[in-house]
Amino acid sequence: MADGTIQDPGYVREAFARIADRYVTTNHVLSMGTDILWRRKVARIVKSWKPRRLLDVASGTGDLALEIQDACPECDIIASDFCAEMLVHAKERGMAKTLVADALDLPFADAEFDAVTVAFGLRNMADYAAALREMRRVLKPGGHLLILDFSLPCGPLRAPYRWYLHRVLPKLAGWLTRQKDAYEYLGGSIEEFPMGQSMLDLIGRCGYTDADARPQTFGVASIYTAVA
Numbered sequence: 001m002a003d004g005t006i007q008d009p010g011y012v013r014e015a016f017a018r019i020a021d022r023y024v025t026t027n028h029v030l031s032m033g034t035d036i037l038w039r040r041k042v043a044r045i046v047k048s049w050k051p052r053r054l055l056d057v058a059s060g061t062g063d064l065a066l067e068i069q070d071a072c073p074e075c076d077i078i079a080s081d082f083c084a085e086m087l088v089h090a091k092e093r094g095m096a097k098t099l100v101a102d103a104l105d106l107p108f109a110d111a112e113f114d115a116v117t118v119a120f121g122l123r124n125m126a127d128y129a130a131a132l133r134e135m136r137r138v139l140k141p142g143g144h145l146l147i148l149d150f151s152l153p154c155g156p157l158r159a160p161y162r163w164y165l166h167r168v169l170p171k172l173a174g175w176l177t178r179q180k181d182a183y184e185y186l187g188g189s190i191e192e193f194p195m196g197q198s199m200l201d202l203i204g205r206c207g208y209t210d211a212d213a214r215p216q217t218f219g220v221a222s223i224y225t226a227v228a
């Protein structure tokens, strides 16, 4: 597959608007709390960069942005998302700055940020490469990109994980959110999302350097970092 994807932005925005009220709880149940640990790890990595201005793209209910806000109180953080219903929760949960914005057309000048983060968001975007280039545009030269997203475990865990992803997770999420179809596409989106070396290659093609991948929890998720 080329760098493009099949995610339909209209469907994605509407699906997240429908699950916004139950998103946080559903997430923690489906990941058995591991998503909290992954976000804490990301916040520690970001803290080590000492950013002064950071943009969290596809911030949703603000889970990652809030974690970074706690870890880096001196940092000016903007939580952006194209789904206003998700951002309402980010605001209510204490996110100081939120902004409704499409990640593929960010309303910022070039080189405004020291760091850009995106957790479980890039996978839902219509064009991964265009999104990565847009994030690079708003990063200062030498600024940091961080992507946290799902991947597939290697070896014997892959088959049972796929079974959970395609058979169990949509039913469980449907029961929790009463919006089963909003989770039907999750497994497919994870299957087609670049992981490991493919993601590093994509990041490199989008103009970043020093791309690095850190698999989390047997490879169920991965943290990718790179420099603009």
Ligand SMILES: C[S@@+](CC[C@H](N)C(=O)[O-])C[C@H]1O[C@@H](n2cnc3c(N)ncnc32)[C@H](O)[C@@H]1O
Binding pocket: 009, 012, 013, 016, 057, 058, 059, 060, 061, 062, 063, 064, 080, 081, 082, 083, 086, 101, 102, 103, 104, 118, 119, 120, 121, 124, 125, 126
């Ligand atoms: C799975 S949620 C992730 C939310 C949050 N980052 C987290 O870690 O929980 C994905 C978010 O990506 C947002 N999103 C998807 N495509 C987007 C785009 N093109 N521009 C901005 N936000 C987008 C959705 O609205 C949704 O809130």
